[in-house]
Amino acid sequence: MSNDIFLTNNLNNKKEKFVPIDEKNVGMYVCGPTVYDDPHIGNARPLVIFDILFKILKNKYSSVTYVRNITDVDDKIIKSSEEKKISISDLTQNIIKSFSDDCKFLNCENPTEQPKATEHINLMIEMVSELIKKGYAYENKNHVYFEVKKFDDYGKLSNKKLDELIAGSRIEVSENKKNPEDFVLWKPSLENEPSWDSPWGKGRPGWHLECSAMSKNFLGNEFDIHGGGIDLIFPHHENEIAQSRCANDTKVFANYWLHNAFITMSNEKMAKSQGNILKIKDFKGKISGQVLRLALISTHYKQPLDWNDKLLNDCQNTIDKWYNVYLPSNKKLTDEIVQPLYDDINTPGYIANLHKLYDKAYKGNDEDKQIFNSACNFIGLLHETKEEWLDFKKIKVEISDVEIEKKIELRNKARAEKNYKEADNIRDYLLDKGVLIEDKDGKTSWKLK
Numbered sequence: 001m002s003n004d005i006f007l008t009n010n011l012n013n014k015k016e017k018f019v020p021i022d023e024k025n026v027g028m029y030v031c032g033p034t035v036y037d038d039p040h041i042g043n044a045r046p047l048v049i050f051d052i053l054f055k056i057l058k059n060k061y062s063s064v065t066y067v068r069n070i071t072d073v074d075d076k077i078i079k080s081s082e083e084k085k086i087s088i089s090d091l092t093q094n095i096i097k098s099f100s101d102d103c104k105f106l107n108c109e110n111p112t113e114q115p116k117a118t119e120h121i122n123l124m125i126e127m128v129s130e131l132i133k134k135g136y137a138y139e140n141k142n143h144v145y146f147e148v149k150k151f152d153d154y155g156k157l158s159n160k161k162l163d164e165l166i167a168g169s170r171i172e173v174s175e176n177k178k179n180p181e182d183f184v185l186w187k188p189s190l191e192n193e194p195s196w197d198s199p200w201g202k203g204r205p206g207w208h209l210e211c212s213a214m215s216k217n218f219l220g221n222e223f224d225i226h227g228g229g230i231d232l233i234f235p236h237h238e239n240e241i242a243q244s245r246c247a248n249d250t251k252v253f254a255n256y257w258l259h260n261a262f263i264t265m266s267n268e269k270m271a272k273s274q275g276n277i278l279k280i281k282d283f284k285g286k287i288s289g290q291v292l293r294l295a296l297i298s299t300h301y302k303q304p305l306d307w308n309d310k311l312l313n314d315c316q317n318t319i320d321k322w323y324n325v326y327l328p329s330n331k332k333l334t335d336e337i338v339q340p341l342y343d344d345i346n347t348p349g350y351i352a353n354l355h356k357l358y359d360k361a362y363k364g365n366d367e368d369k370q371i372f373n374s375a376c377n378f379i380g381l382l383h384e385t386k387e388e389w390l391d392f393k394k395i396k397v398e399i400s401d402v403e404i405e406k407k408i409e410l411r412n413k414a415r416a417e418k419n420y421k422e423a424d425n426i427r428d429y430l431l432d433k434g435v436l437i438e439d440k441d442g443k444t445s446w447k448l449k
Contacts, residue, residue: 003060005342007225008302010233010257011157015344018256021225026057026064027223027252028216031232032114034207035095036070036080039102041146041278041307042229042263042270046294049260049345050227052379056341059333059378067218068111069211070096072118073194073204080255088194098222102280106296107287107380121196123213124205126245128185128198136246137185140176141438142201144186147178151242158234165234167417183239185209207447208239215254216244226254230261246389260301266440267306276439277424278307282431288392290381291316297347297379309436309447319389322354322376325361327388329370329377337375399433408437408444 005018020026030050033039039047047228050068057064071077081088103110106275121340128144131137136150148154148162155162166181173180176222186207189195205213215223221244228237237257244253262269263278283292294315299305335342337357340349361372374384411426429436437446 002361003338003342004190005056005060006344007256008344009255009259010259011255013159016256018224020061021222021255023061024063026061026225027067027294027364028054028057028064028225028227029067029069029223030212030226031070031228031236032070033095034074034076035092035101036074036076038095038098038279038281040205040270041280041283041296044102044106044280044292044300045263045296045305046227046260047108048106048293048380049301049347050258051106052297052341052347053225053227053258054111055378055380056338056345056405059338065113065219066111067113067115067215069214070114070116071207071210072116072206073210074117077194080260083352098281104347105280105284105295106149107289107383109380113218115218117210117214119196120210120213120217121205123217125186125196125198126212127209127243128200128205129214131185131243134246136243137385138178138446139200140178142203143174143176143184144190144200145177145182146185146239146243146246148181148183148242149179152245152246154242156364157238157241160234165238174226183208183235185243208236209243211236212240212244212247213238216248221248221250222252223254225256225258225435227260231261233257234391250288258301261304261306263307265307266438267304269440270307270431276427278431281427282428286431286434287312287316288319288384288389290319290384290389293352293380294319300348301345310437319381320374322358322382323386323389325358325369325372326368326382326389327366328375328385328418331367331370331374333371333374333378337371338378347379399430399435404430404435404446408446411437412444 006015007018008015030046033043054064054066077088077092081091084091128137131146132139132144137144137146140315158165162181186198186200186205187202188201188203194204196204264270268276270276286392291312295311298311298315337353340346340353357372357375361368373382407426407430411423414422414426427437434448435446437444
């Protein structure tokens with residue numbers, strides 16, 4: 001059986017055989033968090049998906065460098081620090097810790113490198129200088145912009161022409177630009193904003209520039225895989241490609257581009273504007289991280305994943321059943337078992353294999369149990385002992401039906417007034433009390449977990 005890895009490459013929307021630039025040193029870069037708020041369950045999907053891809057690559061190649069950045073200077077961070085009335089430093093440190101705790105909760109491995117944007121400003125300034133020198137960027141009133149029309153392949157990743165991309169996105173309007181589509185590489189900082197000295201005055205980098213500089217630093221001008229959520233294709237990844245290829249004089253930036261689809265709730269995208277955000281930390285002490293992990297990989301990464309109470313119940317029941325044959329193991333897996341993961345990270349196919357291996361282990365001997373447990377461990381499941389699994393906290397319901405209805409009424413009012421922060425607070429309060437709420441067709445229902 002072939003152990004070739006196939007990945008859907010969004011550069012051409014085709015599933016392709018993965019052929020690394022250097023088999024002895026595979027490189028992968030994945031866009032990490034912008035640390036302005038606690039991670040939500042939508043952020044968890046790429047964490048788990050690319051963690052599994054990291055495991056797949058390490059299973060075949062001797063050396064894999066996985067880089068996942070932390071964006072710790074950005075407009076959203078500045079705005080959040082003002083709203084929360086805490087310093088940017090305190091905010092970013094708190095959220096980085098929260099993010100790290102969430103990764104452990106989901107049993108994600110640490111990346112090989114996890115660089116912070118603020119630690120690589122000099123590299124960003126060098127890249128901007130190079131782009132100006134080569135005629136791809138221009139300065140105006142202490143701002144530096146990339147001139148999109150100078151890069152012929154712009155829009156290739158999105159598979160759209162420039163005018164289509166402009167029409168379908170929120171383009172930053174500025175009188176400092178030559179053209180509406182040009183994007184910022186460097187901008188002046190306002191008073192009390194983070195700033196660094198540069199040839200264009202005190203300022204800070206544009207968001208897109210950060211990933212280009214950090215990926216180059218750790219993986220070189222060209223590398224194998226770039227990943228992230230589907231929402232990053234445009235403008236973030238499109239802009240990364242443009243500025244990196246132009247600065248580095250290359251025909252390629254990353255060879256394979258992978259993007260996971262959204263998580264939805266009642267088929268609505270999970271987003272602050274919808275008032276339906278669920279933070280990862282809200283599940284702690286109520287639901288095992290293993291349950292969340294299994295739920296996050298229950299649907300193929302390229303398909304939307306609808307998040308609901310039934311999904312979590314099914315995943316909890318599955319893991320509960322699997323612990324019937326728990327037996328610590330470090331058995332090496334055959335290519336036949338791992339095969340679905342080699343086929344474009346087909347986690348549902350792999351889970352189907354796990355169910356078959358469980359049935360065999362339940363009826364079989366210790367070796368069958370060890371194979372099953374190793375297969376679960378490979379994707380980050382059954383890493384706790386059976387005792388730890390049984391001991392995790394059960395939710396205690398500490399609220400009356402009348403109070404639940406009152407809280408839902410207040411939340412609906414907050415959503416109608418577009419006070420999404422208050423709506424999130426009420427949802428979090430109910431979740432803490434063991435109540436899951438679901439919005440569907442304009443109505444809100446609730447269940448006890």
